[in-house]
Amino acid sequence: MSSDAAVLVRRHTGGALTTRQVATALGLSEDPSVVLWQQATGPDGSLFSLRMSTDPGDRLGPAVGEPSPEWPAERSYDCYLHVTIDRTADEDGDSTAALRAFCRSVVSRLHGAWAALETAFSLDADGSYSYRIDPHEMRGTEIELWLGSAAQPFAPRFSLAGAADRAAAAARLGPLFHECPPGRFIPDAETAGDAVTETLALRAERPGFRAAARTAEWSGTPEELLGFTERLLTEVGTAFEEVDLALWVDGRLCRNEVAARVEAP
Structure with missing residues (x-):
């Protein structure tokens, strides 16, 4: 089984990002235009190698909405990072889990x-x-959530709406979520039109736990939404071995964490 990953990043304002800018943001000391592969340590102590590129052929990746005419399921990003795992922190560690955790930390x-x-x-x-785009502003926003876990069956005492309420209450944002049919927010895989949504739709068709929740009139900021999402990921991660969590803001998929065993930050 391959222990490689691809990370793509695109800035919507301020010009395209360079490999040097990305390297600086990640705390890498070497100039990626000089040193092809760079070493990095993951949050669990595992070791990784990274190669960055802005070559057009490398920068195509999964996107949501407005796909390019040439590549209907993909979009051109600013910078591509090829990540390989060199060694897990534990001798018999799960390389896929370590790689996913490292990519989440990079993002x-x-x-x-x-x-x-x-x-x-x-x-x-x-x-x-896994996909993420930060909303620019939030005013009277409607938030929709979908949760799946093919790794274990339905947990009768777990409530996605309740978990979302607890995650929101930590920031005193006060919205109340309510459960809704999970199929409402999952598009048809054949008509999704982009790679991220199509992957989400295909995973939604698998047997396993599925739940959805929504709220309206969210009054928080984009920064508070980030904190809410991270707390929710941590909470559902304590209830399920693997989770797929998707978050829509005003009908737009803003975040999709796929098969992520989420640890507390």
């Missing part, structure tokens, strides 16, 4: 460095995509 640092960012990463091991 988190990049979004912390720039606003209006779009990122995606995919793992060769299972072909899954």
